[in-house]
Amino acid sequence: MYGLIFLYLAGLAVASIDNNKAYDSPSFKAPQLAHRRGEIRKNHKRWEYYDGKIDFPWGIASGDPLSDSVILWTHPLPSTEDPRPVCLEYQVSKNPDDWSNIVASDQVWTTQDVDYSYKVEPTGLERKTTYYYRFVNCAHESNVSPVGKFKITPEEDDDEIDKLALGVFSCSNYPYGFFNAYANAAKRDAIDYVVHLGDYIYEYQADGCKEARHCYGDGQSMRVKTYIPEPNHEIFSLEDYRTRYKSWRSDADLQALHQSHAWQLIWEDHEVANNTWKAGSADSNDTVAGTYYNVSFTEKKANALKAYFEWLPIRTVDADDGLRIWRNFKFGTLADLIMLDMRQYNRDLTDLYYNTDEIRLLREDEHRSLMGGRQEKWFYDRLKNASERGCQWKIIGQQIVFANFAANNIAAWKGDNPDAWTGYEANRQRMLNTISENNIDNVIVISGDSHANWVSDITWENRTGYNTVTGDGALAVKFAGTAVSSPSSWGYNNTLNGYFELYLTRSEATAVYYGINDVRTHNAEERVLATFVVEDKANKLQRPVAGGQLTGGALAQRG
Ligand SMILES: *[C@@H]1O[C@H](CO)[C@@H](O)[C@H](O)[C@H]1NC(C)=O
Ligand SMILES: *[C@@H]1O[C@H](CO)[C@@H](O)[C@H](O)[C@H]1NC(C)=O
Ligand SMILES: *[C@@H]1O[C@H](CO)[C@@H](O)[C@H](O)[C@H]1NC(C)=O
Ligand SMILES: *[C@@H]1O[C@H](CO)[C@@H](O)[C@H](O)[C@H]1NC(C)=O
Ligand SMILES: *[C@@H]1O[C@H](CO)[C@@H](O)[C@H](O)[C@H]1NC(C)=O
Ligand SMILES: *[C@@H]1O[C@H](CO)[C@@H](O)[C@H](O)[C@H]1NC(C)=O
Numbered sequence: 001m002y003g004l005i006f007l008y009l010a011g012l013a014v015a016s017i018d019n020n021k022a023y024d025s026p027s028f029k030a031p032q033l034a035h036r037r038g039e040i041r042k043n044h045k046r047w048e049y050y051d052g053k054i055d056f057p058w059g060i061a062s063g064d065p066l067s068d069s070v071i072l073w074t075h076p077l078p079s080t081e082d083p084r085p086v087c088l089e090y091q092v093s094k095n096p097d098d099w100s101n102i103v104a105s106d107q108v109w110t111t112q113d114v115d116y117s118y119k120v121e122p123t124g125l126e127r128k129t130t131y132y133y134r135f136v137n138c139a140h141e142s143n144v145s146p147v148g149k150f151k152i153t154p155e156e157d158d159d160e161i162d163k164l165a166l167g168v169f170s171c172s173n174y175p176y177g178f179f180n181a182y183a184n185a186a187k188r189d190a191i192d193y194v195v196h197l198g199d200y201i202y203e204y205q206a207d208g209c210k211e212a213r214h215c216y217g218d219g220q221s222m223r224v225k226t227y228i229p230e231p232n233h234e235i236f237s238l239e240d241y242r243t244r245y246k247s248w249r250s251d252a253d254l255q256a257l258h259q260s261h262a263w264q265l266i267w268e269d270h271e272v273a274n275n276t277w278k279a280g281s282a283d284s285n286d287t288v289a290g291t292y293y294n295v296s297f298t299e300k301k302a303n304a305l306k307a308y309f310e311w312l313p314i315r316t317v318d319a320d321d322g323l324r325i326w327r328n329f330k331f332g333t334l335a336d337l338i339m340l341d342m343r344q345y346n347r348d349l350t351d352l353y354y355n356t357d358e359i360r361l362l363r364e365d366e367h368r369s370l371m372g373g374r375q376e377k378w379f380y381d382r383l384k385n386a387s388e389r390g391c392q393w394k395i396i397g398q399q400i401v402f403a404n405f406a407a408n409n410i411a412a413w414k415g416d417n418p419d420a421w422t423g424y425e426a427n428r429q430r431m432l433n434t435i436s437e438n439n440i441d442n443v444i445v446i447s448g449d450s451h452a453n454w455v456s457d458i459t460w461e462n463r464t465g466y467n468t469v470t471g472d473g474a475l476a477v478k479f480a481g482t483a484v485s486s487p488s489s490w491g492y493n494n495t496l497n498g499y500f501e502l503y504l505t506r507s508e509a510t511a512v513y514y515g516i517n518d519v520r521t522h523n524a525e526e527r528v529l530a531t532f533v534v535e536d537k538a539n540k541l542q543r544p545v546a547g548g549q550l551t552g553g554a555l556a557q558r559g
Contacts (some may be wrong), residue, residue, distance in 0.1 A: 017041065017085065019108045021071070022117035025309030027322035033306055034322070040113050049087040049109060051139040053079040058246060059255030060135065062150040062262040063313025065193070065329070069123040070150050070262060073313040074135050075249070076116055085109040087138035092122050096132040096147050103131070107138050115242050117310040125152045128161070150262035151192055156389070158332030164504045166337070166395070167191040167261070170268070170448020171199040171483030174229050174248050175206040177519025181484045181499045183253035184514070184526050186260045191501055194261045195337065197448035198268025198399045199486065200312070201248050203241075203304070204234050205292070236293035236300045241307030249311070253522075258313075265312055266325055266339045268399045268449060272304040273297070275419055276343050277350040278372070301344065326375050328382055335393040335504050336386040340379060342399045346372020351419040359418040366426040370400075376427070380434040387440045392536070393504050396445045402428075402478045403456050420449070425461070432460060435475050441537045443476035444509060446502070451488045453498070453513055453553060454480040455532055457540045471540030479511045479532070485519045498526070508542075509534040515552050527551055 017023060023035040054076040061073040076086050092104040104122035118135070125131060129152050137143035154161045167185045185191065206229040229247035231240055248254060257263075273281035273290070284290035284297045293300065305323070309316075317327045323345055329337040348368045351359045362368060369376055386394050400420040416422045435443055445458065457474035459466040465473035481500045482488070488496040497516040502509065511532045517525040529552040533542040545555055 016046065017109045017111060019106060019120055020110050020114070020117075021119040021121060021316070022110065022114040022310050024316050024319075025114070025117075025306045026325075027316050027319045029319045030322035033302055035113050040111060044085050044109075044111065048084055049138065050078050050082045050084045052082065053140065054086060054088070054137045054143055055079060056135070056145045058249040059258055060133070060145050060148045061258035061313045062133065062148055064264060064315045064327075065150055065153050065262045067127040067153050067155045067330075068125050069121055070125065070131075070152065071313040071315055072120050072122065072133055072135075072148075073311075074118050074145055075311070076110065076118060076135070076137075078116075083112070085111045086116060086118075088118055088135045089138055090120050090122065090133060090135050092125070092131050092133045094129065094131060096149070099134070114310055119310075119313065121315075127152055127158070128154050146259060148259040153329065154332035154334075156330045156332065159390075161332035161334045162506050164331050164335055165191040166193050166195050166502045166504075167499060168195045168197065168446055168448075168479070168481050168502060169484050169499045170197040170399075170481055171451055171486040172196075172248075172254070173199070173202050173483065173486035174251065175202075176487050177485030177497060178522045179251055179253035179484060180516050180519055180523060180526070181497065181514070182251075182257040184516070184524060185499065185501070186253070186256040187524070189260060191261065194257060194263040195339075195397055195446070196263055196265040197397060197446065197481070198266050198343070199270045199448065199483075200265065200267070201244055202270045202486075203244070203273055204270075206232060206247075234290065234292035236290065236295050236303065238303040238306055241304050242310065245307060245311040263313060264329055264337065264339060264397070265314055266341055266397060266399065267305075267308055267344060269343050271308055272301050272344060275350055275352060276301070277347040277352075278345070280352070282352045305344065324375075326371070326378065330391070331504075333389070333391050334506070335395055336382065336391050337395045337397055338379065338382050338386075340371060340396065340398040341375065342370040345375055348424070351417075351423060356418060359423055360416070363416075363418060363423055364425050368424050368426055370421070370424045370427050376430065380431070383434055383440055383443070384438050387438060392442055392506065393509060394440065394443045395502070395504075396443065398445065398447060400449045401447050401454060401480050402445050402458065403454060403480075417450075428461070432458070432475055441539055442509075442534075443539070444502070444534065445476060445478045447478065447480040448483075450480060451483040451486050452480070452496070453482045453500070453529070454478070455511070455513075455530075455541065455545075469543075471538075471543060474540035476539055477509075477534050477541055481513070498529070507536050529553060 028034045058075045064071045087109050089107045091102045110116045110118040134147045135145040230243045269276040275282040280297045286296045318324045326341045402421050421428050457471050458476040482498050497519050498514045500513045513529040514526045515529040530546040530550045
């Protein structure tokens with residue numbers, strides 16, 4: 001009887017779907033994308049929710065930390081099919097062993113409409129504080145999720161913060177290898193936050209192995225020998241994308257890194273389709289559906305982005321602009337992390353393989369943009385603003401490789417790659433102009449996408465004023481990281497996977513590149529490939545580059 005009264009009161013007083021941000025995926029103002037809370041509410045009695053056992057097979061996650069709030073995520077699985085909402089209480093505490101002093105909590109529902117995704121935002125948290133969180137079944141207080149950890153950021157004008165460490169990851173292709181990179185970073189726990197630059201999932205058929213270089217031995221990708229991610233075809237419907245996220249998130253290593261750190265993510269092309277631009281991808285657009293499915297590109301994209309917002313701990317940035325994920329994170333006056341979207345937002349036509357020559361002809365076109373005018377303006381304003389505020393490091397988190405490999409004569413990278421910055425020279429020039437004209441120091445561009453590590457000074461395309469030996473005259477520095485597990489363009493090989501960690505202090509920025517020895521098995525081996533230092537206001541790699549010491553790869557000086 002007591003239990004019933006408690007349930008009734010809890011249901012009446014607080015629990016509802018209102019505070020579950022999964023229904024905003026991505027924005028409540030975009031009816032074709034978001035779920036209609038009003039209609040969903042009508043289908044459920046306010047006091048009735050599922051009272052059986054709940055499992056947490058896809059773990060827990062936190063993300064997008066600010067100086068007073070964070071996004072918490074989980075995805076409960078009721079142990080029996082039941083039409084009623086599932087009610088979870090999220091709890092935030094400063095002590096992982098003491099849940100009697102809860103600093104933030106709420107009972108929030110999730111339903112089948114969002115496939116039981118659960119995304120909440122505790123507020124009123126203290127800046128620069130480490131917190132722990134968990135989710136409790138409202139109907140059974142002993143039915144609890146694992147405990148996760150996150151850090152709240154400093155306030156924008158905090159000038160006491162003197163160190164920050166980011167783990168930078170990209171291109172995590174489950175069937176091609178184990179997520180040893182995630183496991184190692186979680187275990188070493190040297191970073192404050194995880195930054196993921198996209199290709200978090202892949203949309204194509206998991207054991208498709210379309211390209212020989214992506215296959216191993218018997219024509220199969222590595223991991224599918226033991227597990228083929230669901231569904232076993234290229235994904236296009238909302239259900240498909242949700243199912244694919246479930247496959248990825250069933251991985252214990254990925255769960256471990258989500259549990260141990262708050263993430264800041266941006267998407268790339270494969271969260272939607274291969275080589276996307278604003279109105280299409282390599283194999284589809286709104287006149288021709290893809291090779292493996294029947295929906296238009298726009299519909300596929302809407303499904304993909306909806307599932308992304310349901311499954312990842314990311315905020316709605318602008319309710320009037322459901323496509324927007326470009327946003328920034330401020331770490332006092334030490335660093336700004338400016339996260340951009342070069343793929344899904346407003347990118348002009350890219351290389352779709354059948355049009356490569358045409359795109360090469362358009363490379364210099366001044367109207368071409370990777371970001372679209374609105375995002376570009378915001379980006380340059382943020383750069384200038386960070387500089388004027390006296391914010392030291394400006395970290396530009398974006399998807400694609402910045403260097404011009406053709407100019408650098410790196411033949412292995414298929415000459416120029418018009419799907420990267422090289423296909424959008426005017427956009428590159430506008431960014432460099434902004435840095436140069438405003439004398440903005442300490443800009444570091446970080447990238448994923450290419451499944452290889454690339455480190456360089458950033459200069460004008462024509463190298464004006466740049467000394468290749470000393471690095472003097474450079475405008476900024478670029479750190480691109482290899483894939484967590486996606487195969488490299490150089491073949492499926494050991495030590496080509498990994499990630500890097502970026503350590504920022506008042507005197508220098510240090511990038512430590514980790515190589516994963518083998519993603520074909522689940523193992524904890526990794527080694528430091530190289531360590532690069534950028535001194536405050538130097539705007540170039542410290543010489544000798546990498547201290548002259550590498551355990552993998554090569555240093556090249558190019559004129
Ligand atoms: C992307 O599309 C190109 C051109 O159709 C193809 O060669 C490549 O294999 C595709 N990549 C993937 C990962 O499907
Ligand atoms: C759509 O894609 C097909 C090939 O997949 C291509 O032939 C066609 O030109 C594209 N249409 C537009 C409008 O881009
Ligand atoms: C696409 O449409 C064809 C013809 O209607 C149908 O046979 C096929 O099953 C559909 N494919 C998918 C993936 O829905
Ligand atoms: C920087 O931007 C913030 C927030 O948009 C604004 O309040 C502040 O005045 C700007 N500062 C400078 C120096 O432009
Ligand atoms: C090189 O490019 C910069 C930036 O566009 C320009 O200011 C400079 O004049 C160019 N130098 C030469 C020698 O073309
Ligand atoms: C794998 O990498 C090693 C060392 O870099 C290289 O010698 C070898 O040729 C590579 N194998 C393949 C198949 O690419």
